[in-house]
Amino acid sequence: MSQALITALQNPALYPHPVEQFQVIETHISWVVLTGPFAYKLKKPVNFGFLDFTELSARQHFCKEELRLNQRLTQGLYLEVLPISGSVDAPQFGSDGPVIEYALKMRQFPQSQLLSEVQARGELSEAHIDALAKQIADFHGSTPAVAASHALCTPEAIVAPMRQNFEQIRPILSDAADLQQLEALEAWTEANCARLEPLLAARAANGSIRECHGDIHLGNATLLDDQVVLFDCIEFNEPFRLIDIASDAAFLAMDLEDRGLKAHAWRVVNAWLEHTGDYAALELLNFYKAYRALVRAKVALFSLAHQTDAVQKAVTLRQYRNYANLAESYSAIPSSFLAITHGVSAVGKSHVAMRLVEALGAVRLRSDVERKRLFGEQKDTDLGKLSAGIYTQDASAATYQRLHQLAEATLRAGFPVVIDATYLKHAQRDAAGQVAENCGAPFLILECHAPDEVIASWLEQRNAAGNDPSDATMDVVKAQHASREALSEQELLHSKRVDTHESASLDTLIARIRQRLPGV
Structure with missing residues (x-):
């Protein structure tokens, strides 16, 4: 195969569909002929050691493999493998005669959408x-x-x-x-x-x-x-x-x-x-x-x-x-820490945790996600109930145990961790602090606050979106307020208040963590 074939394929009469214009994209292993509605990809007869397209049979095989493998991830993008017959100077699609090449036909999309x-x-x-x-x-x-x-x-x-x-x-x-x-x-x-x-x-x-x-x-x-x-x-x-x-x-x-x-x-x-x-x-x-x-x-x-x-x-x-x-x-030794959120549902803990992920390279562990990985979805008959179904005391204990196991493994792998959970009880916070101590990592409690009317509006927004793993309702939030155990004097020594409805509060927190741990 040669550049002459690619030139000959730029003939509108060869195609059973309208051609808007021709454009050729060339890489070290292929040519792609763009026509407007469809793209035709041909493999170059090259051998780089890690690939060998020198034989026509190999190019046919790998065109078929490319079709098979990419159809796993796409619908209607990779269409079919077409034989090309005729000659290099006068090719035609179809197998009425000896096949000289194979092309993978794909739906064309604007390169600007990559x-x-x-x-x-x-x-x-x-x-x-x-x-x-x-x-x-x-x-x-x-x-x-x-x-x-x-x-x-x-x-x-x-x-x-x-x-x-x-x-x-x-x-x-x-x-x-x-x-x-x-x-x-x-x-x-x-x-x-x-x-x-x-x-x-x-x-x-x-x-x-x-x-x-x-x-x-x-x-x-x-x-x-x-x-x-x-x-x-x-x-x-x-x-x-x-x-x-x-x-x-x-x-x-x-x-x-x-x-x-x-x-x-x-x-x-x-x-x-x-x-x-x-x-x-x-x-x-x-x-x-x-x-x-x-x-x-x-x-x-x-x-x-x-x-x-x-x-x-x-x-x-x-x-x-x-x-x-x-x-x-990637070979550098990182600084790690363990942060936990503390606050009622829908107070903005997940947003706080994600900000630490993006700003400090932390790994976020979410109680809502891990609870459902352990126990599945809450039954409709138990929705909104604080101590039923997957939210019983035993289920919650197992969920926090799982979070702490993952946190310890993640810290030992060298990454900062932020656990996105309510942590309303002293025992839960003590257990997390023990994980940090076991790993020799600084421990931080992020005390999350927002006005109730803001919490209610956030609950309404995420329920409308329907893509949040939490099952909390405003009744659950009120029950959490009533049952939460306030931070002790000792806990307050390594806690930071975050007013989640004020972006400046979180920006200040991130800046302070960076000052204390410049390696994150």
Whole structure:
């Protein structure tokens, strides 16, 4: 296949639909011919080691794989694989004669709707991030697990691509500082490979290795019919696709941080954790993010061999160093703390917790989410009852126990934690304080306040939205006010009042935490 075929395909008479205009997008492995209503993707006959499209049969196979794999995540975007017959200079779609090539037909969408373009325009919203996180989590919950007996389900197989990064990057570098940084990153990676081997083995055995996307970043997500859609998963290399779901999610977090969107990165991580419940992945998060950053660094370096312009080479090296520095940042020892909210339902605790997530890189643990993960939904007959169904004393005790177990594991993984729960009882707060003490982490009680009329309006808003896990009503709030146990003098020493209806109050709190813990 050659550029001549791509030129010949830019003939409106070949297509059974109107053609608005032709545009060709070229990457190092494919051409995409845009016609207006539809796009036709052809694979280049190239061999890069990690993919081999040199044979026509391979291009046919991987076109079919791309169709199959991406239809898992999209509806009506990936349509069919079409044979191309005729000649390079006079091609035609169909198999009336020897097939010379294959094309994957897709519904075309404006490139301006790619989330990378949306972000470049400053229009990427929290709603986009939340929708993307939910799609990824739902996909990870439904995509098939790889059998524990599979060759890729071993710690050695999981870390093999990480080691390959260093092998492939080192011969390209010549600067002593770059090589020294690479050696330090390799040593950190090897130390973590050894430390995390039992966890990697456990995840390989428990179904965490799945047929994933493999290339989740903003350039592979778009707005389609006003919905966020993830597309263009890796079809050409099983080891890049049959991976830990945590590694799949870590790619997006790294991509957002590379774009300077740390708040969005932590928002997407927290949403993914809440949807999947996979908090065990936190101990691997920085490990996987560093790997993903070095993949991007390596890909940047690969283009150096074809560049002759000194300025372009300098740009490429700068791009490599940005990714290498990002990878290095994941090896830093973080500052952690445990914060708990204290206040009645609908007082704004979840908003406070999310602000700490986005501003300080904390992990939010929500009692409403974990309670329902343990016990399911509240029955309609028990709605609004403070001590019935999933809100009995025993159920609440189990919920707080679960929150504290997750908090301890998260702190030991090196991340700050904020627990979003009412914490109306001394015993509940004492138990959380003990977790902080066990982990040697500072402990903070966020005493959340808002006027009752504000609480009532927030309750009305979230009930109308219908997307909040809380079952609280105003009657429940009144009962909580009556039964709450005020903070003791000792508790007041490490508590901060937050007037949740006043943004300045929360801004002041975040600034004070940063002053006390500059590493967060």
